[in-house]
Amino acid sequence: MRIELDRPRCEGHGLCEEAAPKLMHLDDDGELVIDVPEVDGLNLVAAEAAVRVCPVAALRLAA
Amino acid sequence: MAVPTESDIDIWDDNILVDPYPTYAALREQADVVYLPKNDLYVLTRYDIIRDALGDPESFSSTSIGFNPMVNEALQGTSLASDPPVHTQLRATLSENLTPRALRGLKVVIDEKADKRVAELAASGSFEAIDSLARAFPIEIVADLIGFQGHVKDNMLRWGQAAMQVLGPLNQRTQENFPIAGELYGWCSSVTAEDLTPGSIGRGIFDAETRGDIPQGTAGHIIHQYLGAGVDTTIASIGNIIALFGHHPEQFKLVRENPALVPAAFAEVLRYWAPIHVWGRKATRDVEIDGVTIPAGAQVGILFGAGNRDPRHYENPDTFDVLRNPVDHLAFGYGPHGCAGQGLAKLEAHAIIEALARRVESLTISDEVRVPSNMTRSFDELQVVKVVAA
Ligand code: HEM
Ligand code: SF4
Numbered sequence: 001m002r003i004e005l006d007r008p009r010c011e012g013h014g015l016c017e018e019a020a021p022k023l024m025h026l027d028d029d030g031e032l033v034i035d036v037p038e039v040d041g042l043n044l045v046a047a048e049a050a051v052r053v054c055p056v057a058a059l060r061l062a063a
Numbered sequence: 064m065a066v067p068t069e070s071d072i073d074i075w076d077d078n079i080l081v082d083p084y085p086t087y088a089a090l091r092e093q094a095d096v097v098y099l100p101k102n103d104l105y106v107l108t109r110y111d112i113i114r115d116a117l118g119d120p121e122s123f124s125s126t127s128i129g130f131n132p133m134v135n136e137a138l139q140g141t142s143l144a145s146d147p148p149v150h151t152q153l154r155a156t157l158s159e160n161l162t163p164r165a166l167r168g169l170k171v172v173i174d175e176k177a178d179k180r181v182a183e184l185a186a187s188g189s190f191e192a193i194d195s196l197a198r199a200f201p202i203e204i205v206a207d208l209i210g211f212q213g214h215v216k217d218n219m220l221r222w223g224q225a226a227m228q229v230l231g232p233l234n235q236r237t238q239e240n241f242p243i244a245g246e247l248y249g250w251c252s253s254v255t256a257e258d259l260t261p262g263s264i265g266r267g268i269f270d271a272e273t274r275g276d277i278p279q280g281t282a283g284h285i286i287h288q289y290l291g292a293g294v295d296t297t298i299a300s301i302g303n304i305i306a307l308f309g310h311h312p313e314q315f316k317l318v319r320e321n322p323a324l325v326p327a328a329f330a331e332v333l334r335y336w337a338p339i340h341v342w343g344r345k346a347t348r349d350v351e352i353d354g355v356t357i358p359a360g361a362q363v364g365i366l367f368g369a370g371n372r373d374p375r376h377y378e379n380p381d382t383f384d385v386l387r388n389p390v391d392h393l394a395f396g397y398g399p400h401g402c403a404g405q406g407l408a409k410l411e412a413h414a415i416i417e418a419l420a421r422r423v424e425s426l427t428i429s430d431e432v433r434v435p436s437n438m439t440r441s442f443d444e445l446q447v448v449k450v451v452a453a
Contacts, residue, residue, distance in 0.1 A: 008155065009399070011162040013406065015390055030164030053390045055405060057118055057398040 001061045003037050003047050009058040016050035016059055023047055067098045067105060067355040074102055074341060074364065075234060080435035083340060084381075087369035095353045099364075102232060104130070105357045106341070106364040110376035110393070112352060113365055116344065118398040120146050125400060127345035127362055129230035130437075131237060137248065141284055143292065143400070150399060156277045157285055160264045163406040170410055173204060177414035178421070185422040185452040192428075192445040196415070197302035204411055205293060209286060210263025215250065222247035223294030224436070226287075230343075231437025251287035293404045299338035299441030300329075300408065301415055306445055307332055307383055308419065309428030314385045319420045319453075327388035329412045334392035335383045337368035340440050342396070367393045368440075424451040 003023065012030040023036045023046055039047045039061075051059045070093060072079065072086060079086050090097050091108040098105050107113045116123045124146050129135045138144035142153035159165065180200060184190045198220055206216045225243035228236050256269035265286055272282040308315040318324045344363040349356050357363060370393045372380040377389060395402035402408070432444035 008151070011158055011403075011406075012164045014163060018390075030162070030167065055395060055397060055401040057401070 001039055001044055001047065001063060003034050003039060003050075004060050004062050005032060005034060006058045006060075009056055010054075011056060011058075013055055015053040015055060019053050020046035020050040024050065065355045067096045067357070068094050069098045069100055071101065072099060074099055074104065074106065074366075075232060075437055077435040080340065080437070080440065081433045083366075083368060083440070084372065087366060087372060090366070091369050091373060094355070096355055096357060102130075102364070104362050104364045105346075106366055106369075107352075108366055108369045108373075110370040110373035113367070113370040113393055114397050116363070116365065117393075117396055117400070120150070120399055122347055122350050123344035123363060124347050125150070125344060128343040130232045130341075130343055130362065130364075131229075133233075133241070134229050134237075141288055142403070143288060147399060153281075154399070154403065156271075156281065157288060158403040160267065161289075161404050161407055166406050166410060169208070170414075172207075173410050174414045174417070176200070176203065177411070177418045181415065181418035182422045182452075184447075185450055187450070189449055190447050192305040192447050193298075193302050193442050196305065197298050197442070197445075200301060200415065201294060201297040201411055204407075205289065205297075207260075208263065208407075209265035209289060210259035210261075211265070212258075212260060215258075218246070218250075219290065219294055220298075222250075223290055223298075224439070226291035227295045227438040228436060234437070236435075236437050247287065247290065251283040251290075254283055254286065289404070292402075293407065295439045295441070296338045297404075297408050297411055299439050300333060300412055302442040302445055303332050303336045303338070304329070304412065304416060304419075305426070305447065306428060306431055306442060307335065309426055309445075309447070311383050312425060314383060315419075315425075317385050318416065319424075322417060322420050324385050325413050325416045325420065326409070328385040328416055329409065330389050330392055331383060331385050331387050332412075333394035334371045334377070334387075334389045336440065337371050337392075337394040338439055338441065339367055339394070340438055341366055342438075367396070422453055424453040426450045 010032050014026050017025050024034045027033050051061055095109050095112045096105055107116055125144050127135050128144055142157045202219050221243055225240040228240035229244045231237045256266055259265035268282045268285050271277045318328050341364045346357045346359055346361045348359045374380050395405045426447050427449040429446045429448045431442050434443040
């Protein structure tokens with residue numbers, strides 16, 4: 001699965017990074033960077049958690 | 064398809080507003096969706112359903128977030144009351160100054176102010192927590208942020224409370240508050256850059272309007288929403304922090320011993336006592352939920368507090384547990400309209416909890432006073448009869 005970010009909607013709340021620090025991080029300007037876009041196995045579980053906690057629904061998983 | 068089951072309650076009954084949790088539990092056990100004939104309202108009661116509805120603006124429109132036609136009319140054109148694609152545009156302007164990125168520079172000042180206030184209160188032996196902390200602190204922060212001065216600052220509490228009350232049905236509370244909300248509305252329509260402190264975010268919003276970055280006439284709207292949405296709710300949550308630590312000294316002790324728990328503690332305060340009781344949507348089409356139909360055009364009521372205590376989602380939901388870290392609670396809403404000010408609310412509340420953990424060894428509260436209110440559930444008075452400084 002692939003992590004997709006709706007960039008205009010992302011406001012940098014950073015909860016996704018807390019849920020999946022190995023897959024994404026906020027850079028020095030507070031912009032979200034997806035470090036590992038293609039995920040499976042344990043990374044997929046972490047990615048699902050990140051998608052779930054984003055308070056503005058800016059992240060999704062696509063096949 | 065079946066029609067939803069009904070309940071005879073009035074969701075704005077004084078007793079329910081003061082203590083809604085038994086009612087939330089009964090409605091939640093009854094069904095996902097319950098129709099309340101007294102309010103002509105379909106309430107959503109369970110966690111998953113609420114989250115799905117908040118994430119689905121095509122089926123659940125924000126044109127009816129309030130529960131009387133006058134207020135919904137007055138809110139037309141604001142981010143709060145619009146749907147995508149218009150909402151997407153308005154939201155971008157509205158949230159630009161409120162993102163964690165934009166607020167980064169404020170953290171130091173907010174932390175200092177919280178520490179000073181809490182240190183003084185901790186040294187005083189006893190204090191009334193609502194006026195001296197829950198109200199005074201967010202009003203100071205938001206006033207500085209937007210650049211309010213003079214009589215406006217003095218009116219922030221009244222205006223903020225009224226802006227929430229008038230979202231209710233046409234009951235006595237709503238009627239009494241319309242004139243006060245009108246003062247706020249009037250002031251926001253006539254405010255100019257010069258009324259706001261140079262260098263403030265409020266000034267910045269006007270500068271953006273002058274530059275043409277945002278449409279003419281929107282600056283007042285934006286300021287209106289910061290005040291309307293951001294004052295009464297934050298006040299409620301800070302009062303709730305003090306009360307819950309007072310009721311659960313062992314939980315406060317956990318936070319004192321491990322300040323890394325501060326964000327989790329605030330999320331749990333919001334989950335356990337959601338500041339907003341009920342919030343509106345309108346069904347844009349016949350929506351089927353679990354075999355029953357909400358008819359097109361119906362007024363829907365979202366019970367954040369009911370979803371936050373749903374045992375289908377949270378284990379032991381009626382236990383206040385600072386170790387839980389419920390990051391997906393519903394008190395800030397969710398999805399496209401998810402609270403635009405949550406970064407600021409968290410900055411303020413985390414600063415208060417950190418200061419309490421640092422400055423206070425223990426606090427003892429006496430009976431709290433709640434006054435029924437249409438939308439926000441908060442304390443009107445809360446005596447800390449004894450505080451021991453750390
Ligand atoms: C603990 C404090 C707060 C709580 C519980 C809270 C709760 C909420 C909720 C539930 C919504 C969603 C409304 C909907 O779905 O229609 C919302 C939206 C909003 N909040 Fe907050 N809020 C808080 C603090 C703040 C602060 C401090 C500000 C700003 C200064 C603010 C500004 C807004 C705005 C502008 C919206 C509308 C966003 C939109 O329509 O896109 N809130 N808030
Ligand atoms: S949680 Fe959502 S809004 Fe926040 S940084 Fe991640 S994607 Fe962006």
